[in-house]
Amino acid sequence: xxxxxxxxxxxxxxxxxxxxxxxxxxxxxxxxxxxxxxxxxxxxxxxxxxxxxxxxxxxxxxxxxxxxxxxxxxxxxxxxxxxxxxxxxxxxxxxxxxxxxxxxxxxxxxxxxxxxxxxxxxxxxxxxxxxxxxxxxxxxxxxxxxxxxxxxxxxxxxxxxxxxxxxxxxxxxxxxxxxxxxxxxxxxxxxxxxxxxxxxxxxxxxxxxxxxxxxxxxxxxxxxxxxxxxxxx
Numbered sequence: 001x002x003x004x005x006x007x008x009x010x011x012x013x014x015x016x017x018x019x020x021x022x023x024x025x026x027x028x029x030x031x032x033x034x035x036x037x038x039x040x041x042x043x044x045x046x047x048x049x050x051x052x053x054x055x056x057x058x059x060x061x062x063x064x065x066x067x068x069x070x071x072x073x074x075x076x077x078x079x080x081x082x083x084x085x086x087x088x089x090x091x092x093x094x095x096x097x098x099x100x101x102x103x104x105x106x107x108x109x110x111x112x113x114x115x116x117x118x119x120x121x122x123x124x125x126x127x128x129x130x131x132x133x134x135x136x137x138x139x140x141x142x143x144x145x146x147x148x149x150x151x152x153x154x155x156x157x158x159x160x161x162x163x164x165x166x167x168x169x170x171x172x173x174x175x176x177x178x179x180x181x182x183x184x185x186x187x188x189x190x191x192x193x194x195x196x197x198x199x200x201x202x203x204x205x206x207x208x209x210x211x212x213x214x215x216x217x218x219x220x221x222x223x224x225x226x227x228x229x230x231x232x233x
Contacts, residue, residue, distance in 0.1 A: 010056045011035070015064070016041050016063070021039045028117070033121075034117065047070055051081070056082065057082045057083070059083075060086065071083045077187075079184075085105070105119040105129030161195050168207045169211050
């Protein structure tokens with residue numbers, strides 16, 4: 001769900017430092033069609049409260065230890081809420097991890113208040129907001145991942161997707177998987193779609209066969225590695 005241009009955007013702010021989150025609330029509330037509906041740290045109860053409330057945008061301080069987990073929680077349980085990350089370290093590993101966690105945009109540490117306002121409105125409209133540097137890091141990573149995917153497609157699965165694969169292998173339906181992982185059925189369907197795409201499979205019934213084949217291949221690689229090369233001595 002996106003917010004039409006010119007419509008008031010509701011946001012929640014999650015930051016560990018109280019002065020930081022309350023300061024952002026004071027400067028953002030009522031500015032350029034933005035309404036701050038909640039502020040919180042990273043306490044699970046507070047995060048759950050905001051997820052249930054479902055603001056248009058969640059602004060998350062990515063310097064918090066649980067920031068990526070919070071972003072994933074929104075992606076899994078409230079996919080309509082767009083997440084903007086504040087202060088994302090501009091290293092490829094962190095940028096990619098944040099992208100996988102479902103961030104709709106990033107405001108770097110040297111970003112301005114105008115950058116944040118623009119990111120909020122673009123996210124609310126369903127658009128992405130990335131700096132040229134962030135885009136460059138993501139493209140570099142995408143190129144390397146595409147090359148790896150051709151050789152080892154299973155490495156592209158996220159931790160959550162590995163969980164879904166394991167449950168598919170056990171014969172669970174989408175509804176049963178949703179109950180086991182405490183997520184929506186629609187979210188499970190999205191995970192299954194991405195899994196099939198990454199593994200280059202046509203239907204979910206092929207997943208158990210793929211899993212067994214790659215388990216066997218992993219065992220064979222381990223055995224050969226233990227034996228060592230033929231000319232080692």
